[in-house]
Amino acid sequence: MFSLAEENYLKAIYHLEHENQGEVSTNAIAERMDTKPSSVTDMVQKLAEKEVLSYKKYKGTLLTPTGRKIAANVIRKHRLWEVFLVEKLNFHWDEVHEIAEQLEHIQSDELIVRLDKFLGSPDFDPHGDPIPDKHGNVKRTEKKLLSECEKNQRGVCVGVKESSGEFLQYLDKRKISIGTKIKVLGKEFFDGSMIIQVGSDQFFISQKIAENLYVQTN
């Protein structure tokens, strides 16, 4: 029904819509997909024909309900496969994204029904991101960046914004993973750096770290 390339466009536009709250520009898509704006224009016009997104020249695009559902399903598959890779094949959470990028395009509804059951119908992937249900609905949780927390606030790590290997490996070294409790002991206004407590360890983190860690506060 939809080619690998089309699925990747829909997924990228879905994510950009949520990040930017509104129409998605041609350039934004091109940058995200690491391709050229002219290629994006072509594809977006094709997808508009197929009625999975609305497009007006020079005005940007928005997914239709159909398009959003297709995109959410690809993301569902991506995240379920990531759970499989970590939980069943014992991959580390920083090793699974590239493989899931391939697996998310396998076409078989029954496969996903069974994979989901096999994994115990997980709600979140190994990076703390919510797994859309079979109808494309996502349970969005209250979360904020650690950098938005104040001194003495406590939170539980629920996800990462960045998920590069380097960053995830840093978190590992600091023994931070999904579910880890974090307390802000101090915050430097000049550079946004913090002193935090993780278990019995206390250490310094830069603003760059704090800006890429999602926590749920109570």
Place this chain on the structure above:
Amino acid sequence: MFSLAEENYLKAIYHLEHENQGEVSTNAIAERMDTKPSSVTDMVQKLAEKEVLSYKKYKGTLLTPTGRKIAANVIRKHRLWEVFLVEKLNFHWDEVHEIAEQLEHIQSDELIVRLDKFLGSPDFDPHGDPIPDKHGNVKRTEKKLLSECEKNQRGVCVGVKESSGEFLQYLDKRKISIGTKIKVLGKEFFDGSMIIQVGSDQFFISQKIAENLYVQTN
């Protein structure tokens, strides 16, 4: 390294080489891959450039050792995924081939190492076909078609030649699967039909059935 299309050609040629013991003709490849001879000529010339097969105009092709290894690895992945689908996701053996056709192209050596371990390093797939090892070596077992058996011979079902849904469903109805013991009670020379015993059931099978069931005799 090799595209999905290229992998499929190598796999088809690998199988044809084993079936026909020798060079594989352009037409044979076209028929197997459900494509046109002219397309095959194009692809075969490209693969010869890449030195995964040898090709002389009008003479047919043979895989090089490199080509054979690549093909065996695709087959390894196909069969390991089939084991996964049947053993872990509880698919039926007649439902897994199409999905494995997609999964066999996922590119990640580490994934296959771990999948193999997760499955307990199986030697055979759900249809009784041997799984090549990581070097591309296949343990070929002594097996023959049930149609080649004589009256009163006993054998164990070790595989199927056909693996269409219809055939596998027929076998199910008759309670025949890999490992099932079969005894030939009678054989009709006129049409090749047989009376066989499976467990406590005795029934008639046509030659078409007997020609598509592999057994190991002792």
Place this chain on the structure above:
DNA sequence: CTATATTTTTAGACAAGGGTAAAAATATTT
């Protein structure tokens, strides 16, 4: 040993997806 049939290759076209360069539209400065 020709004549015919079959197989295989070549030549040219097409669709998908992507790239360059230039034109057109929109945004931002002055």
Place this chain on the structure above:
DNA sequence: AAATATTTTTACCCTTGTCTAAAAATATAG
């Protein structure tokens, strides 16, 4: 309001993998 900068689109080309039609090579029959 013009001038300039940026974004977006168009026009055209490229690669992969496919197809049709015709030409060339090989195999088969008389």
